[in-house]
Amino acid sequence: MNTGDGPFGPVVNGTQIVFFEYRPNEAAGYAFLALFGIAALVHLFFILQLRAWFCIALFLGGISETFGYYGRARASKDPSQVGPFIQQNLLILVAAPFLAASIYMSLGRLTVGLGAQRHSVISVRWMTKIYVLVDIGCIGSQFVGSIIPASGDPDAIKNSRIILIAGLIVQLSALSLFIFTCWHVHTRVKRNPPDMLLENPALQWEKYFWAVEGMTGLMLIRSMVRSIEYLQGEGGFVISHEVFIYLFDAVPMLLIMVILAVVHPGRLIRQVRGFKALQ
Template sequence: MDITLIESSQGNITGVVYFTYTPSLSAAYGFMGMFAVMTIAHFMYMFPLRSWYFVSFILGGICETFGYYGRTECNKDITKTGPWMLQNILILGAPTFLAATVYMTLARLTVALGAEEHAMISPRWLTKLYVLIDIICFLSQFAGAAVQASGNQQVIAIGNKVILGGLVFQLVAFAFFLLMAWRISVGFAKRQENFGDGRHLQSGWRKYFWALYTVSVLFIVRNLVRAVEYAQQASSGGFSFATRTADGTLHYLTKHTATLGDNEIYLYIFDATMMFLVALTFLLVHPARLIKRARTAKGEKLLSMETGVTTG
């Protein structure tokens, strides 16, 4: 969705319009409430399941909740910078917090099942590598979204390209992550009959990997659609020029090419719904249940991974 820069008759920029539509109040309130419920539920699950690594997931839920609150404020005035920045930064950045927990989940499931030999990357290094990737993606999307409020044409164009780069990077990372999860699952299934001391974990482990596949695909779809959206914006510069007529309507001075961002429905289908389903999937099939079952047999090893302390 291009930012519209308002020009005066003298050619000066006198204002900015951040939307080509008026954001839906009911949709924003609806998803704000849904993410709030999911966040509270995950927070309550964290204590009995001792799933402390879900802190980043909860932070992502908080970001989603306040991101859609920002859209309720945008409904009141589509020219205000504060609410637009709030929703833009939080809705773009929230999935990176959710993704951090997804990355850490694969490492913990691998250790819980004793399937380290099937991992392409050591579980300990997997977490560190993907959290680093996540930080890079978050910073790129945060910086790109923040500078778009500058009103400077060149800065807006750069911001769109930075966001696009972060989305593509995360898209590739998730595709490789999905491949690693599949390889561990297939490898473990082949030697399941020789699992030894972990026989009590054999039943039901597949559903946790299916949950992991599901949320990974949801992330990939979300990032792909948003990457297309920002690629469209980057190709057009990310901004349009218009003058405001006496009755308050906008008259575009340059041709405005419609993008995915000009249709609010795409945001709710391919971003809000995708991320809500991620939260719902991990609530219904919470990976910490399997990990908790593993603590009795593998307590020391699993604890050392979660705390970063090596045991002998």
């Protein structure tokens, strides 16, 4: 076991490859393991209860976060080991695009459910596909960028950061366009309600759009801080302080899962189906 104070990482050809600038906090890792594990199980229940299959990506994201923070807890014992470092780095990074995919699909389901397709800037049929394809690209880039450092080669680690930054910037751009798309549909529906809302004025639809916009905002904050972290590189202020990964990654991602549990789009979709069945 490495009992020093950091930085931690293997020594390759006489050069230390830095995995962590500090010893990861074991208690914090296990705490978020438990929180994400509970959130993932709650969403699994809602997927089955509401038949909200579009939220499977959210469940996978929650599982990734759970085992990612397990990796951080494991890394506390010996931060120089490759396995726990790759586990936490890969799974925590990959979890975000899974959660983002569920947010994208939520807007598509809400728009179609309310019959508000005409208010979307992008065709709803293509909107979800485009954003999810972007997300798959982000998952791929973050997967590759997280695995490469295992080689211990300094050039490979440098290249992995470039790949990760590129993936994060693409995700940041997609989220910015998406929040505008959501806001546009939201405001147009409010000004010119579709028939479903005119016939059922008691339907509490607006809180679902606020939820999607709030979750996208949290995702934007997370992506911006992560981009700054990798742009600063080794020894940077963000990467050198563990509080940032919890405050600007773990907490926002957990809040997204909590918001989607409290204001689940599947409930509105089920209400809409019930109204249509009565007509």
